Amino acid sequence: MRKFKIGIPVITPDGKELLPAGTVVTGEVIKDLIASNNRSVKTYPIFDHVSLKKDLREFLSTPPYNTIFSDKGEAEDLFTFIDDIKVIEPILQFMDYFKENDFYTYRHILVVFALTTMLSRLILPGYEKRLHDSIAGPAHDFGKICIPLEIMKKSTPLTRGEFRCVRHHTLAGYVLLSYYLKDSKNIASVVARDHHEKLDGTGYPRGIQRIHPMVEIIAVSDIYDALIADRPYRPVSYDNRSALEELTEMAEAGKASSNVVRALIARNRGNRPDHRKFHLSLAKRGKAPENNNYGIRKEDKKD
Ligand SMILES: [Fe+2]
Ligand SMILES: [Fe+2]
Secondary structure (H helix, E strand, C coil): CCCEECCCCEECCCCCEEECCCCEECHHHHHHHHHHCCCCCCEEEHHHCCCHHHHHHHHCCCCCHHHHCCCHHHHHHHHHHHHCCEEEHHHHHHHHHHHHHCHHHHHHHHHHHHHHHHHHHHHCCCHHHHHHHHHHHHHCCHHHHHCCHHHHCCCCCCEHHHHHHHHCHHHHHHHHHHHHHCCCCCHHHHHHHHCCCECCCCCCCCCCECCCHHHHHHHHHHHHHHHHCCECCECCCCCHHHHHHHHHHHHHCCCCCHHHHHHHHHHCCCCCCCHHHCCCCCCCCCCCCCCCCCCCCECCCCC
């Protein structure tokens, strides 16, 4: 991996500092961190943990997810599939932390997990055999545990400085997951690092062209939920049509995968068309709401 300086300390859910802010993250640094972890990795069924299953059912019963997951048989099949997914304990701690401290992020993690699991089964051949890849879903924002809560829960748009800090959740998640899974090439570590990259190389943290199909699915699901979700700093969220329009524009501009965007739009239609057989429409379906604040940054205060 290219050298990269991390701007925030990397801290585990139980409070251990793995790397101080300002560390240049090299392959060597990651190798040493992995070597320093002599605990074995225990995994637990995700749905056995407190109320995760019940909470997810509740989140999926609200629009637009009640349409996307409206086929009862298919939804039950998805829940049965997720029943077999096991995750490491720190990921459960991370979810508990956000359930208690920032419910918006907790909801986001679970919804993106369901969405990516559903889309992966639809798009990636043989996905069922790669059950372990599914942990990348709930783990994609793991690094947000290192972002101060006052930034995560801000009720006004982020300043550029605060946004620079938030961007480091990608690298922090990569470091944490590489450490816990003792593997920097694991799909969960790669997804945590690359889910804000774009197909055309205009994303962050590295500005690379993301190519992994699982990263692509999580990236599109992540943007979709970020657009439609309520956030404290956002008086109005995107309506569903405008959010799909935004993603269609990203696909047309070569920033996001057309195949994934098409699959998401197909799930939003009652008649469930085959996503491989229809084209993304150029016609405007909606427009970004005013006061949405998505992507808006304020200047930092100069004192
Ligand atoms: Fe993220
Ligand atoms: Fe996210």
